[in-house]
Amino acid sequence: MTGLRLAVTMGDPAGIGPEIIAKACARLRPRLESGALSLLIVGSAAAMRGVEAISGPIPEEGAAGAGSCHPPVAILEAGPEREPIVTGVISAEGGRLAYLAVEKAVALAQAGDVAGIVTAPLNKEALNLAGYAYAGHTEMLADLTGARDSVMMLAHGDFRVSHVSTHVALAKVPSRLTEPRLRRVIELTVEALRRLGIARPRLGIAALNPHAGEGGIFGREDIDVTAPVVASYGSADFDVFGPVPGDTVFVKLRARQYDAVVAMYHDQGHVPVKLLGFNVDPATGEWKALSGVNVTLGLPIIRTSVDHGTAFDIAGKGIANEDSLIEAIDFALQLAATRTR
Numbered sequence: 428m429t430g431l432r433l434a435v436t437m438g439d440p441a442g443i444g445p446e447i448i449a450k451a452c453a454r455l456r457p458r459l460e461s462g463a464l465s466l467l468i469v470g471s472a473a474a475m476r477g478v479e480a481i482s483g484p485i486p487e488e489g490a491a492g493a494g495s496c497h498p499p500v501a502i503l504e505a506g507p508e509r510e511p512i513v514t515g516v517i518s519a520e521g522g523r524l525a526y527l528a529v530e531k532a533v534a535l536a537q538a539g540d541v542a543g544i545v546t547a548p549l550n551k552e553a554l555n556l557a558g559y560a561y562a563g564h565t566e567m568l569a570d571l572t573g574a575r576d577s578v579m580m581l582a583h584g585d586f587r588v589s590h591v592s593t594h595v596a597l598a599k600v601p602s603r604l605t606e607p608r609l610r611r612v613i614e615l616t617v618e619a620l621r622r623l624g625i626a627r628p629r630l631g632i633a634a635l636n637p638h639a640g641e642g643g644i645f646g647r648e649d650i651d652v653t654a655p656v657v658a659s660y661g662s663a664d665f666d667v668f669g670p671v672p673g674d675t676v677f678v679k680l681r682a683r684q685y686d687a688v689v690a691m692y693h694d695q696g697h698v699p700v701k702l703l704g705f706n707v708d709p710a711t712g713e714w715k716a717l718s719g720v721n722v723t724l725g726l727p728i729i730r731t732s733v734d735h736g737t738a739f740d741i742a743g744k745g746i747a748n749e750d751s752l753i754e755a756i757d758f759a760l761q762l763a764a765t766r767t768r
Contacts, residue, residue, distance in 0.1 A: 430462060431763050432497050433756060434532040434541040437470025437505070439521040440512045442737025443747035444547030445474040449482035450749035451756065452500055459499035464760065467541060468502045469528040474512065475502055481745040505531060514743040522553030529564070533571045536728035542763035543729030545755045548737045562594035565723055568730055576608070577725040578615045580687070581696060581734060582758065583704040583718055586680060587687035588696040589616040600692040604635055604648050609656050612689050615724040617665045620686050622765040631676045631685040632657055632669025633695060639670040704734060704751070717748045720755045722762075729762045731755040 438444035448468055458464045468475060468485075475485065485500050505528035510520040532544040546564055554561055561567040569577045580589045589612050592603035613630060620628035632653055636646040643650060649670040660667045669689075671679065677699040680688045690696030704719035719734030733751040741747055 430465075431542045431760055432465045432467060432540075433759055433763070434467045434469050434503075434535050434544045435752075435756070436528040436532045436544060436546045437468060437474065437525070438528070438547035438549040439525045439553055439737045440471040440474040441514055441516055441518065441521040441553075441742060442548055442550065442739055443742050444470070444549075444737070445478045446481060446742070446745070446747045447733070447749040447752045448547060449475060449478045449485050450747070451752045452485040453482055454749065454753060455756070456499075464756075465497040466500050466756075467497075467535070468500065469532045469535075470502070470505050470547075471508065471512065471524060472502045472504055473508070477514070478743075481743075503531065515739045517550055517553045517556070517739065519553065519556035519558075522550065522555070522557035522559065525549035526554060526557060526559045526567070529567060530571060533568065533728065536730075537572070543731070543759040545752070545759050546730065546732040547752065548733055548735060550737045550739070564721075564730075564732060565593060568723055568726060572726050572728060574726045576611050577723050578612050580616065580619060580722040580724055581700040582720045582722060582754075583700050583734075585683070585686070586700060586703055587616075587620070588677075588680075588700055589687060589689050589724065590693065590696045591689065591691050593693045595693075597692065601635065601646070601648055604652050604691060606652060606656055609653065609689070611725070613656070613660070613667060616687050616689060619722065619724050619762075622762055624765075625686050627665055628687065629666045629685045630668065631671050631679055631688045632667060633673050633676045633688055633690045634670035635691040637672070637674075639672050701734065717751045718754060719751055720758045722758060729759055731759040731762075 505524045535541045536544050565579050578589050579593050591612050592600050617628045634649045636649055640646050640649040653670040657667050657669045673695055676688050700719055705717055717735045721732040721734050723730045733755055735751055
């Protein structure tokens, strides 16, 4: 992993992105200064300066770390600010700068100037106010890179979940479960697991319907689509199990019977990952830590992300947690190192 450079997009500058980036830089300082890693922050320099009172100064510019031709941390402006950004306030300007940061980072990754990109959270409402009609990062990245069939994977440690569908209405989910799409998700997930060092991946395929359809009483998608696809991989050099009822498949994943699960829709896959990754203080009900990584599979570039939102309600208060961002950086480094080898 020595010398790899990642672009970190700020997300919405009015959210907690600047704060968690600055805190992550502080915790990663030994690795940054040794040259094992360098970060290019793409966003608003003013927003980064604004959080230094909370996080301390970031190790920007100066001499390159040992073994690296880049400074430990550098900032690249996403674009000129047309209007002042107010911390904690949704605005079209925040959405515009968030989009421009991703656009620039993607171009850098495609040109080979960075090994991958790590994204801090943006706000879908602000993004759409700015005129960018995307449901989120995944759809935006697919458009910017020309990848039309990407896959979202969430990870919390070795608890990994890929998704057949994500940002669509629940009523549309059954129509998204097709043989080509399911095969695409399975094969991209296997590829990612191998890049993480798992020689013979094991996948559990979640059922769409309760009890995997109960013989067709609760729907036939699991019987007509999922079961034949799973059976077709019988001679593959990886193992696929399913359809496994949704109320037990994640218990088996947690028990390490699988290396990953393929979920059928957004909430089916997101809820278990976030339940494990979000640490809540039972006495106060407040978050103590936010862990988890969002990975986009099937892109021509490496992209990982935090697994939480912009948290406008706590932006600027100095209490945002950077754990998820550090996990996302480490995950990107793992994937980048494998690609380099």
